[in-house]
Every structure is written in structure tokens, then in C-alpha cells.
Amino acid sequence: MGKIKVVRCSDAGLDCSFVAHSESEEDLLNQVGKHAKEVHGMEINDELVAKVRSLIHEEEQVS
Numbered sequence: 597m598g599k600i601k602v603v604r605c606s607d608a609g610l611d612c613s614f615v616a617h618s619e620s621e622e623d624l625l626n627q628v629g630k631h632a633k634e635v636h637g638m639e640i641n642d643e644l645v646a647k648v649r650s651l652i653h654e655e656e657q658v659s
């Protein structure tokens with residue numbers, strides 16, 4: 597079992613159950629950016645990207 601990168605919306609302080617998983621940081625940022633815009637109406641800017649990057653952590657992949 598490998599590790600996978602994970603970002604949880606709740607880790608950003610939002611009351612939201614969205615979780616993004618990816619092996620690629622760029623893909624993860626895309627997923628979270630799309631979610632943040634569509635669900636939370638957030639603008640995707642450098643500040644948001646930096647925040648999302650800071651929330652990325654690795655977990656054991658569960659198949």
C-alpha cells in the first residue's frame with residue numbers, strides 16, 4: 597500500500613465533508629480549487645493555493 601496526498605476541506609476551517617485525494621499535487625490543487633469555487637464561491641488566487649498547499653498531507657492509501 598502506498599501513500600496518497602489528501603486535503604480535507606474541514607482542515608481549512610470550513611464545515612464541509614469534502615476530501616480530495618490524489619497522487620499528484622497539481623491534480624489535488626485542481627480538485628480543491630474547483631470545489632472551493634463551485635461549492636464555496638471562493639476566488640482561486642495565490643493565497644488560496646498557498647493555503648491548500650499547506651493543508652496537503654499524506655495518508656496510507658485505502659483501496
Ligand SMILES: [Zn+2]
Pocket residue numbers: 605610612613614631632635636
Ligand atoms: Zn468544501
